[in-house]
Amino acid sequence: xxxxxxxxxxxxxxxxxxxxxxxxxxxxxxxxxxxxxxxxxxxxxxxxxxxxxxxxxxxxxxxxxxxxxxxxxxxxxxxxxxxxxxxxxxxxxxxxxxx
Numbered sequence: 001x002x003x004x005x006x007x008x009x010x011x012x013x014x015x016x017x018x019x020x021x022x023x024x025x026x027x028x029x030x031x032x033x034x035x036x037x038x039x040x041x042x043x044x045x046x047x048x049x050x051x052x053x054x055x056x057x058x059x060x061x062x063x064x065x066x067x068x069x070x071x072x073x074x075x076x077x078x079x080x081x082x083x084x085x086x087x088x089x090x091x092x093x094x095x096x097x098x099x
Contacts, residue, residue, distance in 0.1 A: 001025075001027060002025040002026065002027055006027060007027060007028060008027065008028045008029075008030060008048075009022045009027050009028070009029055009030065010030045010031075010032075010051060011029070011030070011031045011032060012032050013031065013032055014031045014032065014033045014038040014041055014042045015031070016041060016042075016044075016045035018031070019031055019042060019045035019046050019047050020045050020046055022046075023045075023046040028048040028049070029042075029045075029046060029047045029048055030047065030048060030049045030050065030051055030077070031047055031050065031051065032051045032052075032053040032079075033050050033051065033052060033053070034052065034053065034054070034057065034058075036066065036069060036070075039066065039070055039074075040070075043070070043071065043074060047074070048074075048075075049074060049075040049076070049077065050070075050074060050075070050076050050077070051077045051079050052066065052076055052077065052078050052079065053079045053080045054079070054080030054081050055078035055079055055080050055081055056080055056081025057081075063076070063078045
């Protein structure tokens with residue numbers, strides 16, 4: 001990825017080895033996470049942002065609740081079953097992008 005000019009690696013799981021290797025190569029790591037434990041594992045390994053997947057499992061209130069315990073500096077992306085009508089708060093400034 002780095003040799004091809006990539007800047008961001010979005011991974012399908014939360015693997016600290018992948019995250020730290022991504023950061024070592026100077027790339028931004030955005031792993032998939034679901035639980036608060038996975039979120040903090042990813043952050044501790046150097047994740048620059050988190051892809052909450054599948055977001056439909058937590059729904060809008062669950063995803064929003066994660067923001068209460070996670071550092072503000074970490075962007076969240078709600079992916080997998082998230083639709084604009086479910087995440088009305090997702091369209092305000094400083095909000096959670098949807099996918």
